[in-house]
Amino acid sequence: MSPLELIADRGKVIAEAPSAEPMAVRGLTVSYGEKPAVFSVDMAVPEGSMSAIIGPNGAGKSTFLKGSLGIVPKVAGEARFFGKPLDRVRGRVAYVPQRASVDWDFPARVIDVVMMGLYRQIGLFRPFGKSNRSQAIDCLERVGMAEFAQRQIGQLSGGQQQRVFLARALAQNADLYLLDEPFAGVDMATESAIVSVLKGLKSEGRTVVAVHHDLTTVRSYFDRVALINVRKLAEGPTDTTFTSEALQETYGGRLADTQLATLQQANG
Amino acid sequence: MEGLSLFLQALTLQAGYNAAVVAIGAGLLGLAAGGAGAFIFLRKRALVSDAVSHATLPGVGLAFLLMVALGGDGRSLAGLILGSAVSAGIGLVLVDWITRKTRLGEDAAIGAILSVFFGAGIVLLTVIQNTSGGRQAGLESFLLGSTAGMLFDEAVMIAVAGGITAALVFAMRRPMTLVAFDPEFAAANGVHVQRTDLAMMGLALLVTVIGLKVVGLILIIALLIIPAVAARFWTERVGRMIWIASLIGGLSGFCGAALSSAFVALPAGPMIVLLCFALFTFSLLFSPGRGAFAALIARRRFQHRVHIRQGLLSMAREEPIYDGLTLSVLRRGGYLNPDGTPTVNGRAAAAKAVLDEARWKVARSRRQLDRETGADDGLTRIETVLTPDQIADIDAQLALKKGGVS
Numbered sequence: 001m002s003p004l005e006l007i008a009d010r011g012k013v014i015a016e017a018p019s020a021e022p023m024a025v026r027g028l029t030v031s032y033g034e035k036p037a038v039f040s041v042d043m044a045v046p047e048g049s050m051s052a053i054i055g056p057n058g059a060g061k062s063t064f065l066k067g068s069l070g071i072v073p074k075v076a077g078e079a080r081f082f083g084k085p086l087d088r089v090r091g092r093v094a095y096v097p098q099r100a101s102v103d104w105d106f107p108a109r110v111i112d113v114v115m116m117g118l119y120r121q122i123g124l125f126r127p128f129g130k131s132n133r134s135q136a137i138d139c140l141e142r143v144g145m146a147e148f149a150q151r152q153i154g155q156l157s158g159g160q161q162q163r164v165f166l167a168r169a170l171a172q173n174a175d176l177y178l179l180d181e182p183f184a185g186v187d188m189a190t191e192s193a194i195v196s197v198l199k200g201l202k203s204e205g206r207t208v209v210a211v212h213h214d215l216t217t218v219r220s221y222f223d224r225v226a227l228i229n230v231r232k233l234a235e236g237p238t239d240t241t242f243t244s245e246a247l248q249e250t251y252g253g254r255l256a257d258t259q260l261a262t263l264q265q266a267n268g
Numbered sequence: 269m270e271g272l273s274l275f276l277q278a279l280t281l282q283a284g285y286n287a288a289v290v291a292i293g294a295g296l297l298g299l300a301a302g303g304a305g306a307f308i309f310l311r312k313r314a315l316v317s318d319a320v321s322h323a324t325l326p327g328v329g330l331a332f333l334l335m336v337a338l339g340g341d342g343r344s345l346a347g348l349i350l351g352s353a354v355s356a357g358i359g360l361v362l363v364d365w366i367t368r369k370t371r372l373g374e375d376a377a378i379g380a381i382l383s384v385f386f387g388a389g390i391v392l393l394t395v396i397q398n399t400s401g402g403r404q405a406g407l408e409s410f411l412l413g414s415t416a417g418m419l420f421d422e423a424v425m426i427a428v429a430g431g432i433t434a435a436l437v438f439a440m441r442r443p444m445t446l447v448a449f450d451p452e453f454a455a456a457n458g459v460h461v462q463r464t465d466l467a468m469m470g471l472a473l474l475v476t477v478i479g480l481k482v483v484g485l486i487l488i489i490a491l492l493i494i495p496a497v498a499a500r501f502w503t504e505r506v507g508r509m510i511w512i513a514s515l516i517g518g519l520s521g522f523c524g525a526a527l528s529s530a531f532v533a534l535p536a537g538p539m540i541v542l543l544c545f546a547l548f549t550f551s552l553l554f555s556p557g558r559g560a561f562a563a564l565i566a567r568r569r570f571q572h573r574v575h576i577r578q579g580l581l582s583m584a585r586e587e588p589i590y591d592g593l594t595l596s597v598l599r600r601g602g603y604l605n606p607d608g609t610p611t612v613n614g615r616a617a618a619a620k621a622v623l624d625e626a627r628w629k630v631a632r633s634r635r636q637l638d639r640e641t642g643a644d645d646g647l648t649r650i651e652t653v654l655t656p657d658q659i660a661d662i663d664a665q666l667a668l669k670k671g672g673v674s
Contacts, residue, residue, distance in 0.1 A: 066452065069455070069456045070455065070456075071452050071455040071456055086458075087458065090457060090458045093456070094456075095452070095453060095456035095457075097450060097452040097453055097456075101450070101452055102449060102450045103449075106310065106448070106449045106506070107310075107500060107503060107504050107505055107506045107508075107509050108449065108504070108505065108506055109504060109505060112505060112506065112507075113449075116445075116446060116449070116450070116453070119442050119446060119457065120457055120458070124439065124440075124442050124443070125439070152504040168453075178456075187639075187642070188638070188639075189639050
């Protein structure tokens with residue numbers, strides 16, 4: 001970072017330059033064994049944008065997110081958040097893992113899961129207070145799940161579980177939200193609830209990045225896309241980037257011609 | 269009779285100062301074991317803790333030899349515990365290393381470490397037994413535990429160490445909960461998953477080495493895991509589960525040690541484990557939410573609801589009913605007379621069942637009710653899903669249809 005990017009007052013840094021992107025990844029390579037799942041991917045996410053990461057199954061979309069966040073070890077590359085290493089800005093970054101990644105028979109109620117989003121804020125020893133509880137309920141209300149607060153998480157439908165995961169991320173009150181397949185296997189009501197929450201975050205100037213698999217909804221939900229198939233193949237505003245040529249390159253033969261046709265129809 | 273009154277004395281801490289301290293020590297050990305074990309159970313790492321406990325044995329033997337070589341007694345419990353902790357720690361790190369750095373799975377790593385360390389320990393113990401002085405060392409009591417003849421200082425040390433371990437479990441409960449439920453979310457929040465796992469296994473290690481003299485290394489896994497499994501039957505909240513598991517472990521430790529002090533022939537370790545098991549069996553059978561009897565009753569209740577509903581629909585269609593269970597639940601519910609003809613109640617209920625089916629059918633055809641009709645499983649009452657206004661609206665459409673036909 002050049003000194004010009006900092007606004008300094010009596011030698012003390014008082015603010016980051018506004019140009020620091022919420023998420024900037026350079027040359028990220030993540031590998032399981034000796035086969036890279038993600039190879040040298042760059043990505044820059046502007047503030048206040050809502051981006052979709054798109055690509056075929058097994059293309060490394062989720063791995064890209066996990067590698068950026070340090071959940072899986074990277075072979076090369078670096079990820080910076082708000083211009084800093086993740087460790088210095090963890091409070092500003094919220095992550096919503098895939099629903100299938102946890103055991104839903106875990107002994108926890110809906111409200112307990114949401115309060116896990118407050119652990120960073122509360123610390124290891126302080127007990128949860130009334131205000132924390134109402135914070136958690138507020139987050140559940142935003143995803144339409146407040147009436148289920150006392151329910152055991154195993155009794156929820158897939159869509160409800162996904163909304164609880166989103167509520168937990170909301171409890172973190174972050175500036176950047178990274179979601180891994182938030183719409184996978186959820187009902188219509190959940191999908192529209194999640195979209196309106198995400199759009200609400202965007203309208204507050206926060207940034208959203210989601211791994212997404214439904215090509216027909218990309219244009220209506222997201223203003224930016226990144227196409228990934230091990231490498232990053234395209235990145236930019238949806239209008240100019242989400243083209244049938246780029247999709248053909250990303251999906252290759254895996255995207256049937258009929259699928260492309262439906263898409264072109266959907267996109268007018 | 270004499271044994272029983274001795275047991276009661278031991279329970280009420282009146283069987284002598286020494287027995288009291290031993291019982292309290294075993295209780296605190298159980299408390300720590302229950303709490304630490306709850307996290308190990310939730311993280312599904314029970315077998316790793318078994319490898320850790322078996323890996324203590326060579327450390328016991330080596331510590332004894334070292335202390336004798338240095339001109340000491342060799343039987344100092346603190347020294348033996350320190351030695352066992354070192355070798356268990358090496359075993360734990362090796363399991364972790366094999367799992368992460370090689371293509372072997374955790375099960376293979378556990379099998380290898382457990383048997384190799386235990387085998388080496390047995391060799392050392394056999395060698396020590398054949399030396400003069402080694403015979404009286406009583407190291408074999410570390411296999412199954414023995415509170416008989418425990419020194420006062422030893423009992424105090426066990427009590428203090430158990431209390432400290434329980435406090436450490438409490439201090440680490442939040443990161444351990446996060447990692448056990450959702451390791452990816454934990455990692456994204458800056459919780460070091462691998463370190464948390466190692467710390468958790470470190471707590472299991474502490475419990476094991478503290479419990480060597482009381483429960484022994486072979487049975488300690490029972491004191492770690494059984495209280496947690498039993499506690500899971502009683503609650504859906506992780507915080508409460510920790511407390512219940514600690515309570516079950518503590519109670520078993522305390523009562524088991526008291527039993528053993530009253531009936532000298534009964535060994536403390538196995539008694540503690542059997543008490544744990546008794547509490548587990550009770551939980552398995554009688555827990556109101558997850559117990560075997562509750563599940564049986566819930567299953568029967570559900571089956572009856574299905575049979576009543578299907579029977580009523582058959583009655584409405586005037587089909588003969590052959591299923592014995594259907595007939596008997598309909599009779600018991602007052603829907604059928606003993607001779608098989610419908611009662612007045614039965615006719616009304618059957619008509620209502622048919623009406624509900626028709627209402628659901630209309631509701632399904634309305635797109636704006638998509639969300640609500642998702643609840644239709646044949647048993648859910650439509651009144652609990654739709655508002656009276658919506659039902660009235662549906663009934664209006666039904667009446668119109670009927671009118672059209674007639």
